[in-house]
Amino acid sequence: MNQHKIRIMAGQIKFLHDFFNMYEDAQIKVNVEQLNKVDMYIVVETALTEDETVRYVKEIFKKTPHGAALSYAIQLA
Amino acid sequence: MAFMSSFEKGMEKVLVPIATKLNSQRHIVAIRDAFILSFPITMAGSLVLLLNFAILAPDGFIAKILFLHKLFPSLAEYQSVFIPVINGSTNILSMFIVFLVARNIAIELKADDLLSGITALSTFFIIYPPYQNVDGASLLTAQWLGAQGLFVALIVGLLVGEIFSRLSKSEKLQIKMPASVPPAVARTFKVLFPIIIITILFAIANAIINAVYPAGLHQLIYTVLQTPLKQLGTSSVWSIIILAFVSNLLWIFGIHGPNTIAAIREAMFTEANLENLNYVAANGSAWGAPYEISWAINDAFANYGGSGMTLGLLIAVFIVSRRKDYRDIGKLSLAPGLFNINEPIIFGLPVVLNPILIIPFVLAPIVNILIGWSAIHFGLIPPIAYSVPWTTPGPLIAFLGTGGNWLALVIGFVCLAVSTLIYLPFVMAANKAADVVQK
Known part of the structure; x- marks a missing residue:
């Protein structure tokens, strides 16, 4: 299993934090490492590669009701 | 605070x-x-x-x-x-x-x-x-x-x-x-x-x-629905200003402004954009295109670097910022900023939720919309009739959107200079605020 550290940046970071905090599915398990005013760092346990993980994290949030409404950036930390 | x-x-x-x-x-x-x-x-x-x-x-x-x-x-x-x-x-x-x-x-x-x-x-x-x-x-x-x-x-x-x-x-x-x-x-x-x-x-x-x-x-739908909505969009420059204001204000609070206003924007301006394009297809020139006011004005004059005219912010950072973190973020943000992608500077400085930068972020695009519209309205340049990809670097959108009008290119650079001037005092203030916080 890989562990990737990812930085998520957003003005409305609370909504992304609410979604990703303790998030777990068949592909990834997320732990929020640090939450700041406009960004947060998460550690993702997964079998995916780094790039695949970033893409996957973006995709699952995009599918939520807030996914198209908020502006955010997700990248490897 | x-x-x-x-x-x-x-x-x-x-x-x-x-x-x-x-x-x-x-x-x-x-x-x-x-x-x-x-x-x-x-x-x-x-x-x-x-x-x-x-x-x-x-x-x-x-x-x-x-x-x-x-x-x-x-x-x-x-x-x-x-x-x-x-x-x-x-x-x-x-x-x-x-x-x-x-x-x-x-x-x-x-x-x-x-x-x-x-x-x-x-x-x-x-x-x-x-x-x-x-x-x-x-x-x-x-x-x-x-x-x-x-x-x-x-x-x-x-x-x-x-x-x-x-x-x-x-x-x-x-x-x-x-x-x-x-x-x-x-x-x-x-x-x-x-x-x-x-x-x-x-x-x-x-x-x-x-x-x-x-x-x-x-004909019924066109008369009762489409024409009034089109006129709401194209009869006054205020329609663009209000939509741009809302879009940029949402953006600075972390909400995707352009996505949020997309449906109403398309309903109000799509016909005007297409009619202008049809005009140039028929006449070979943007001069005399039927709609001087369309959303294309925003892209052509008020969106350099991305929402909030942040190319002006980047230049202002390079001119007056003494802080290394600002200049480093500016350097990182310059290449994507040239193509109107501004996530690096939006989240890097950050601009989002920044009480000092909120004013120029909303103000600079409005001023530039007025400059661009005035140039069209007073006949200095033709309307923006050609659709140009939003990732086209800054003033080139105005140049290409008018079918290669050189004065439109100059006005595009004027808009960039004006937005830089608007951002300058706020970048200085943001620098001072950051220094205070650091101490």
């Missing part, structure tokens, strides 16, 4: 739910995504036309620079080769839209999206003005296939998408074929009754409307 904090909380409680609702409401999303999906076709048509006139017309800006008409005197004759491109793009946009809206609704409702789209296209022509016999030939008017038929396309797409998706889920209306029947055949029979019902419904509705209003449904 306490005010800003409570303001942020208010925005979070009020605006985020509204934006979320707008961005997940299926009809709004279906319309927004239909325009996004049809965008490459209209953009391709616009770019081919732009290149056509820029290279092949004797007064085209590329032809002039390269002296093409001295080298190839018969070059202008070949312009007619590319003119029909408009017939395959903007002139049939309503057909794309009706299909895509119904398809998008069906995807959302988990119905057969392809057949939903085809049914909507079929329905669009059921209510279309009938064939006319002219000199023994049956002719169908092209008037409502392009920009003027957009609202009917939207309404039909939404209605058919909804009705089709709901009816096709009813077990009683499904014709179930034996397992030995090929899947494609079984799929079509499954939705046959819903399609028949929709076809009959719209044929009857069309007959009733034609009896009451002989000019037809397209």
Whole structure:
């Protein structure tokens, strides 16, 4: 299993934090490492590669009701 | 700071739910995504036309620079080769839209999206003005296939998408074929009754409307809905200013402004943009294009670097910022900023939720919209008639959007300079605030 550290940046970071905090599915398990005013760092346990993980994290949030409404950036930390 | 904090909380409680609702409401999303999906076709048509006139017309800006008409005197004759491109793009946009809206609704409702789209296209022509016999030939008017038929396309797409998706889920209306029947055949029979019902419904509705209003449904919708909304958008520069203000304000609070206003923006400005493009296709010049006010003004003069005219912010950072972190973020943000992608600086400085930078972020685009509109209104430059990709670097959008007008390029640089001047004192203030926080 890989562990990737990812930085998520957003003005409305609370909504992304609410979604990703303790998030777990068949592909990834997320732990929020640090939450700041406009960004947060998460550690993702997964079998995916780094790039695949970033893409996957973006995709699952995009599918939520807030996914198209908020502006955010997700990248490897 | 306490005010800003409570303001942020208010925005979070009020605006985020509204934006979320707008961005997940299926009809709004279906319309927004239909325009996004049809965008490459209209953009391709616009770019081919732009290149056509820029290279092949004797007064085209590329032809002039390269002296093409001295080298190839018969070059202008070949312009007619590319003119029909408009017939395959903007002139049939309503057909794309009706299909895509119904398809998008069906995807959302988990119905057969392809057949939903085809049914909507079929329905669009059921209510279309009938064939006319002219000199023994049956002719169908092209008037409502392009920009003027957009609202009917939207309404039909939404209605058919909804009705089709709901009816096709009813077990009683499904014709179930034996397992030995090929899947494609079984799929079509499954939705046959819903399609028949929709076809009959719209044929009857069309007959009733034609009896009451002989000019037809397209003319009715165009007069009652599309024209007033278009006029709301194109009759005053304030429509662009208000939309830009809302979009940029949302952006600075972490809400995707352009997405949130997309449906209303497209409804208000798409016809004007397409009519301008049709004008240049017919006349070979943006001078005299019918709509001086369109959303294209925002992209051409007020979106350099991305929302909030952040290319001006980047330049201001390089000019006055003494802080290493600001300059480092500026360097990282410059390359994407040239192509109007501003996430690095938006989240890097950060600009989002920054009480100091909120003012220039909202103000600079408004000032630039006024500059660009004034230049068009007072006849210094033609209207922005060509569609140009939003990732085109800054002032080049104004230059290409006007068909290669050099003064438009100069005005674009003036807008960039003005936005830099607007940002300068705020960057200095943000620097001082950051120094205080650091101490």
